[in-house]
């Protein structure tokens with residue numbers, strides 16, 4: 001199996017609960033000489049760390065972390081660099097590949113030096129499963145963090161997704177320094193969508209202190225204080241409905257079948 005020959009794994013560890021981490025992710029970590037990640041994510045995989053050299057880095061140090069991982073792997077070590085959820089979704093996969101590209105690594109290197117990305121359960125999937133079935137059909141995922149993306153671009157994406165009736169998954173709805181982005185986003189979506197459209201908020205999905213709210217677009221800002229950097233929000237489309245404490249977005253079977 002190629003996983004054994006790899007030197008650098010970029011590992012998505014899922015939303016937080018150990019049993020939602022893939023077997024491949026666990027295997028990659030257990031095979032590694034070095035494990036690199038931030039404190040939160042390393043805390044989530046603590047039982048897998050004994051016997052491995054652990055390098056802790058802080059949020060905001062992603063470029064240095066990626067460089068360090070590539071450097072250690074290029075010296076013949078097996079290295080896991082850790083991301084929450086899936087490493088390709090607002091995670092470490094992009095920056096590691098960009099730096100490898102910049103530093104002239106061979107994109108087609110053989111299995112011994114190839115960078116392998118191990119997929120993980122995303123916050124979108126985790127939050128959706130807690131809310132019911134809000135993203136059964138087409139959905140758009142938008143991060144409200146304007147640290148790396150200009151806010152004008154984010155607004156355009158929100159408007160486009162809202163006007164096209166996509167279910168919208170919102171990542172990074174707030175941080176300490178970006179307290180108003182979520183409210184600004186809701187305001188934009190409201191220009192395109194009825195106030196009765198369901199909205200689900202999931203905080204700390206599959207972690208300690210998990211909590212969820214199901215509400216509507218016209219009421220969601222009543223829960224503005226609930227929303228924080230550990231929250232994923234899902235805004236339904238024009239067909240989504242609330243059933244008890246769940247959100248259902250019909251896939252379209254009702255158009256074709258009687259049931």
Ligand SMILES: C[S@@+](CC[C@H](N)C(=O)[O-])C[C@H]1O[C@@H](n2cnc3c(N)ncnc32)[C@H](O)[C@@H]1O
Nearest residue numbers: 085086089091122123171172204205229231232
């Ligand atoms: C930098 S992104 C990381 C996304 C991750 N790579 C993924 O695939 O889900 C961080 C954002 O993901 C969301 N998130 C991550 N884990 C979560 C969880 N367990 N519960 C709810 N939201 C979560 C929050 O919106 C948070 O601000």
